[in-house]
Amino acid sequence: METMFPGMAALQNNIHPLLIHFPIAFFLGALAMEGLAVLRDEKFHLVATWMLYLGTLSGLVALPTGFIAANLVAATDPRGHNAPGHDFIHIHRNWMVATTALGVLLTGYLIWINKKGKWASHRWGFLLGLVVLSALVALGADRGGRLVFEFGTGVNPAVIKAAFQESGEDHGNEHRSDGGKPI
Numbered sequence: 001m002e003t004m005f006p007g008m009a010a011l012q013n014n015i016h017p018l019l020i021h022f023p024i025a026f027f028l029g030a031l032a033m034e035g036l037a038v039l040r041d042e043k044f045h046l047v048a049t050w051m052l053y054l055g056t057l058s059g060l061v062a063l064p065t066g067f068i069a070a071n072l073v074a075a076t077d078p079r080g081h082n083a084p085g086h087d088f089i090h091i092h093r094n095w096m097v098a099t100t101a102l103g104v105l106l107t108g109y110l111i112w113i114n115k116k117g118k119w120a121s122h123r124w125g126f127l128l129g130l131v132v133l134s135a136l137v138a139l140g141a142d143r144g145g146r147l148v149f150e151f152g153t154g155v156n157p158a159v160i161k162a163a164f165q166e167s168g169e170d171h172g173n174e175h176r177s178d179g180g181k182p183i
Ligand code: HEM
Pocket: 014, 016, 017, 020, 021, 023, 024, 058, 059, 060, 062, 063, 064, 065, 066, 067, 068, 069, 070, 073, 089, 090, 092, 093, 096, 097, 099, 100, 140, 141, 142, 144, 145, 146, 147, 148, 153, 154
């Protein structure tokens, strides 16, 4: 494992980063395909349908791995819940729970539309739902990226400690221009 997949081995049981790209790609793909269906050709609606199904399914799989990641992060970082940026995990969690919940609702709506053959009269409403879903997943994923790339959440604490000792100065929340307030 270490030789073939050193990147995966470094995750140390945290499979969250392996799964998160699927809901993001499928939700955004569903919007693009439904946009084409409404503006160009109805046949793209079938592609959008499957992308939304797969996006919701992969979102439901990714969601619990996020909670596991949050617990692993707190357990493996000696700073635990006081680690810089820990509050931001809750912000990211809220965005992603809302995203997945909307994905489930929209999937139910889509099943109803397709079953009743009501796409023509509901296509704009469905498209609007996908716009909102895509905005939510983009904003929530951004908060996830922020955890990793701004605060180093999930990064091996020993690496961060070594970098901190080498630089000899603290780059924590108190030096942030916004005071480290969760947004
Ligand atoms: C559909 C659901 C979710 C998606 C699509 C998602 C997406 C992301 C993304 C894009 C990142 C940045 C990773 C990177 O750039 O390498 C991330 C990191 C993270 N997310 Fe999520 N997330 C989801 C649910 C959750 C939930 C419910 C939690 C629970 C609190 C959570 C906790 C974390 C943590 C702790 C990180 C930091 C990196 C790590 O330890 O894996 N996520 N997530």
